[in-house]
Amino acid sequence: MPSRAVILSVLIVMVALCIDVSQSAKIGLYADPNHTGPILAFHTMRDRSCYDLDSAEDNRASAVNTFGNCFILFEHPKCKGRQMKVKPGEGCHANLKQCNFDDITSSYRSC
Numbered sequence: 001m002p003s004r005a006v007i008l009s010v011l012i013v014m015v016a017l018c019i020d021v022s023q024s025a026k027i028g029l030y031a032d033p034n035h036t037g038p039i040l041a042f043h044t045m046r047d048r049s050c051y052d053l054d055s056a057e058d059n060r061a062s063a064v065n066t067f068g069n070c071f072i073l074f075e076h077p078k079c080k081g082r083q084m085k086v087k088p089g090e091g092c093h094a095n096l097k098q099c100n101f102d103d104i105t106s107s108y109r110s111c
């Protein structure tokens with residue numbers, strides 16, 4: 001029979017995981033249209049802070065997968081310059097070129 005402390009710990013961890021999942025947003029950036037080519041970035045954002053692509057990933061993205069989340073892509077580092085919102089039903093996920101956003105993404109944040 002597990003002690004009350006163990007049950008409580010498990011509950012706290014489960015609640016913490018739920019909060020984490022609800023606040024995190026996964027994104028994938030691809031070098032070629034239709035989510036093909038090298039993957040430039042694939043990670044989970046934990047907050048709304050700006051993420052700068054590094055020099056090898058900069059100005060190369062041609063497609064984005066937001067995994068159902070809302071993101072804003074930016075032309076310049078530190079989330080500056082032209083921007084494009086991508087979320088389900090909005091933005092050119094499979095081909096950024098259709099939104100005049102091909103090979104220019106330098107940073108992004110979740111929205």
Ligand SMILES: *[C@@H]1O[C@H](CO)[C@@H](O)[C@H](O)[C@H]1NC(C)=O
Nearest residue numbers: 032033034035036094095097
């Ligand atoms: C992306 O996929 C669609 C649907 O399969 C296709 O019509 C289109 O030509 C593809 N675009 C590119 C740039 O490969």
